[in-house]
Amino acid sequence: MDSPSVQKTPYLTIYLLPAIILALLAYKAYTIATNPLRHIPGPWISLCTNLRLKYAILTGERVRYIHSLHSRYGPIVRISPSELDLCDAAAAKTVYKMGSRFMKTRFYSVFTGSKVVNVFSSQDAQWHGQHRRLTSANFSEQSVKKMEPFIAQNVQLAVRRMREEVQRLGYVDVFKWFMFMATDVIGEASFGESFRMLETGKENQYISDLETLASKGIYRVELEGLVNIVAKLPFGPVKEILRIAARMNAYAEDSVQRYWRLYSADPENVKPTLLTKEYAAVEDGTLEPLQLRRDASGYIIAGTDTTAVTGTYAVWELSKLPEVQEALCREVADLPEGFDDEILRTLPLLDRVLQETLRLHPAVEQGLPRAVPDGGAEFGGYHVPAGQVVGIQAYSMHRDSTVWRDPETFDPSRWEESTKAMQDNFYPFGGGSRVCLGMHFAKVELRHALANFYRTFDVGMKPAFVQGFTEKDMEAVSYFLSPPRGKRCYVMPRKSLS
């Protein structure tokens, strides 16, 4: 005769397990049938699960996947059971306008991986408003003007190093040198001292640590549960990340202390930085020193790859358009010695090249996620309840063929007549109260970079398909930021240099 415990197992497998599975299926069917986004166009899978979207995100294909959904379903598309992507100027205005009630989501704090919020990650409108007032004074045109001399010096050093590389190898990796340039500039602008990567030609420990941390951001967001479990283990990758974070804090602390001594000794004549006003706020006790360090690290993350990626794609696109490149070389050749940004910003072709690069290759291609506020919102006749997430990806807005003729073509001449529709569909720097703080700073740096580059390489550049480098290396991958897949960009002079 069977013992009672032996009888229990078939009972479990025959009745209980199927009952649990049925209950789970019924619950899933119920959530699908009552999902408030069920009437919105989108693939059926996006109603059942976010796994398809997650897969696209983890493989760097998020923006291209969503763009394909827009082509199929139209401007308003459901991308997961609780998230929409919108490709529509009116919707973009509603979400990203000044005073918008659509707040940043938890994505930002998980992505940055710190419990201490900064101006980029804050989800609290009041805190953000106050802190942004303090920080934005450092980014005004007047403040950036004071930093222009060291921006120009770093740019000139970068271009000299590129010329040396061309003389040595016959080609140059512009992505590498623009990365070093942007990092040195932002180091000096944040800590009062360059990271000296242009001088040494190598990444320093702080930057390689920062890149390791930043590259994990999207995994923290998409695999949060798993990451939290692994973090509890006494060994493994998360422990290494904690060691990196401790090393970076110590570095930031040293750099801040160094600047502090100079600031305290002579506050009126100390070198201006993007944090000068914050040092004053720490001095008078209205800001925690930790907050200042977090902002400094935030600027380095926000201001390095973004600027380098934009400069790289400008050179890459021009390397395939000899006539436009020649015209730009002529435009910058006539600049007076010691030119500054006041002159650079009057150069029409330089401006159009920059605009067109920001259109076709925005450094942040993906949607900037925001939570729908209390009371919900209407988009294209659909009601979207509070708490759902919406985003508008620059990649798709910048390729809308009803606004941009021949949108996949790099064509600076389209900016000769900039229409209202073009302005309304242009979001390379986000918008409203969360618009990029460093927009003006980045443009000054990029104008100097391109002017110096084409004054030095005045014979023009062409792609250099060497060392296995191909067009594929230049396809963007999107992990919030969108650098070229190969993390390299080789170009070479069209003729020998004079």
Ligand code: HEM
């Ligand atoms: C071409 C270069 C750049 C591009 C394309 C770019 C793009 C962006 C975008 C799209 C956002 C909005 C993010 C969001 O709403 O989720 C943003 C925000 C921000 N950017 Fe930039 N950025 C660039 C350069 C810089 C530089 C050089 C700095 C600092 C020196 C900087 C600092 C910031 C900060 C602090 C924010 C957060 C602002 C806030 O939430 O109030 N950026 N940037």
